[in-house]
Amino acid sequence: MTRGESSGAALGAALVWLSFAANAANSVEAPVAFDIPAQPMAAALNAWAIQANAQVFVDPGPVAHLTAPAIKGTLTPRQALRALLAKSNLQVTQGTDGVFVIKPRVVLAAAPPAAPPPSTPTPAIAAPPPRPTALASGGPWLAGVTGAYAKDNGGPSGGATAVFDAGYFFTDHVAAALAVSTPRSHQQFSALSVRYHFTPENQLDAYLGAGLDIEGQRHCGVGPLAEAGIDFNLSPHWLLNANVSRAQVQDIHVDPMQFGIGVLYRF
Numbered sequence: 001m002t003r004g005e006s007s008g009a010a011l012g013a014a015l016v017w018l019s020f021a022a023n024a025a026n027s028v029e030a031p032v033a034f035d036i037p038a039q040p041m042a043a044a045l046n047a048w049a050i051q052a053n054a055q056v057f058v059d060p061g062p063v064a065h066l067t068a069p070a071i072k073g074t075l076t077p078r079q080a081l082r083a084l085l086a087k088s089n090l091q092v093t094q095g096t097d098g099v100f101v102i103k104p105r106v107v108l109a110a111a112p113p114a115a116p117p118p119s120t121p122t123p124a125i126a127a128p129p130p131r132p133t134a135l136a137s138g139g140p141w142l143a144g145v146t147g148a149y150a151k152d153n154g155g156p157s158g159g160a161t162a163v164f165d166a167g168y169f170f171t172d173h174v175a176a177a178l179a180v181s182t183p184r185s186h187q188q189f190s191a192l193s194v195r196y197h198f199t200p201e202n203q204l205d206a207y208l209g210a211g212l213d214i215e216g217q218r219h220c221g222v223g224p225l226a227e228a229g230i231d232f233n234l235s236p237h238w239l240l241n242a243n244v245s246r247a248q249v250q251d252i253h254v255d256p257m258q259f260g261i262g263v264l265y266r267f
Helices: 003-029 039-051 075-083 134-138
Strands: 032-036 055-058 071-075 090-094 102-105 140-152 159-169 174-181 187-195 204-215 222-233 238-247 256-266
Touching: 032 039, 032 075, 039 055, 039 075, 071 075, 075 090, 140 174, 140 238, 159 256, 174 204, 187 222, 187 238, 204 238
Parallel strands: 055 102
Antiparallel strands: 032 071, 090 102, 140 159, 140 256, 159 174, 174 187, 187 204, 204 222, 222 238, 238 256
């Protein structure tokens, strides 16, 4: 074969291939009356290829358990193929040779959620120190002066007097108290009692007490004593006191009830 004959043969083959490609492209875009019933996807794709006069390549694995919907109407082959695959995870591509390739869609893995930024630890709030008790802040000892007035049915022990008070707190609630009065109407009394304080941590602290009362100067008598009072704490050390007490001393026939107001100091 001469060089001219070879060139002519190659040109003729190229024209034939271009003509086939053009016909394939035109056949894909030309509408076709499709009538494909609902059936397994592999059978539906085969029916589409026959009615569209086109070639399709599909791997049997991804379509093995899929069912294609019914397609009926005048559509282009590409439209009909997309309708068959609309509810599946398959996609279609077309090669340069006009063959349609069916393959699963590529699903991009979702990026893992970003790790939350490290949280700044909340600084621990220190608990407030415990409130000191009255005994710890004020001290166990108590001393002061009280102005007192005694009303006595017997007469000799009645009247106004000054009373020197002292006390010692064994605990915040329990204390011993000693009261010694100045003479009045030829009488003098001393009282020793044990008191119970109900609210020593509060500004107002009520208490009850019981003990012994010693009355007289030349003739002395001893009898039971009951008392009640309230302390108004001005500070951990200073306080005001109001009290009332009642004693019965049978030996010298006195029965005083005494009222007092005083200023006391704890240390």
